[in-house]
Amino acid sequence: MRIEKVINNNVVSALDGDGTEAVVMGRGIGYHTKQGMEIPQDKIEKVFRLETPGTAGRFGSLLEKIPLEHLQISTEIIDYAGNVLNRKLNESIYLTLTDHINFSIERFRMNMMFRNPLIREVKSFYKEEYLVGEYAIALVERKLGIKLPSDEAASIALHIVNAEYNIKMRDTIDITNLIQEVLGIIEGYFQMKLEERSISYERLITHVRFLAERIYCKELLDEGSPEFCQMIARLYPEEYGCSLKVREYIKERYEHSVTDEEVAYLAVHIKRVRM
């Protein structure tokens, strides 16, 4: 690998053997080096191959401004998330999370922490991602001696969720609100309080979460037989009615359409929490 551009003492952009651009991190890797020099293998700590055009450049310019430690922390969080969630994360997470971590640490030092109004929802809808957020907070404390508030764990969790689905942060926040609102509609429709510890509740949340994500990724299920929908409407008329209400709400509030099959599936899940 040859150096294309020195970003700082510890980060360089480089060209791979096949000409793809990569950002390479390693202590002292950019110190007294210049374009065209071969990077010593033993100095390379991490190679970021960012295939989306533009990402590598943006990542490079971000890295010019931030301390190496922040990049290392963010990389460690992303590696951890990749392992525990067992899902492929969009590579833009390197850009967004690194920027976020850097920004939170700066804000902490200026004593300007923000509250995350969605912390409760994130904890319950995105449990695993929230645990990654807690891991991140512990890591920052261990490495920098800074104790970020739990609100930060929720913000980091939302960045991870973003990267799982390749959707915009704004949409992730909408999705989190939408899940909460759908649960509210169900509770209101049947005048009941959902039992949060039950397995059926967990399943319902997971289903609503995936439904919301399918809505935003425009990947709604619609392969089902019309009979399935009719059957559900007949078998579970009340739950189907509630599910139609949810569809109406999503249309009005978020201007997204929900297919008949999704309405039927949701009805099945609502039925289960009512059993």
Next chain:
Amino acid sequence: MFGALKKMFGGGQEEQKKVILAPVSGTVIPMSQVADPTFSQEILGKGVAIVPDSGVFVAPADGEVAVMFETKHAVSIKADCGAEFIIHIGMDTVNLKGEHFTSFVAQGDKVKAGDKLVEVDLEKVKEAGYDVTTPIVICNTPSFPGMVCHTGMEVKALDPIIEL
């Protein structure tokens, strides 16, 4: 017939209530072998399917008819033992719009195990190109964590197929 059943289940009234019987004679197969994914993926719940060799379908438990579909190809029953189940006769048979099907009960009717629900002209349905495999799905599966499904055997109507 009921005497024989009582003997089969040790004569206890309680034990008899916790069993779903075969609604029709035929071969019992696991739900995973059913062609329609709505059933094979157990979206509505767990259960078994019967490849029927007779067209007479009877109530598999005491209870009430919750839904009798207009097309008579499916009927759901709320059993006295708490199970809510659906018997779906054949795949895609909704398209027959009731042809070759005769129903003997209506929504809200009380039924005893063995009461005739639907009679089907199986040969005509098969000739029309339909798979007659009949899933019996317990829709409130989560209420019965210890549910056991018996498959891989020939049954007569009212032989036990599911223990709750």
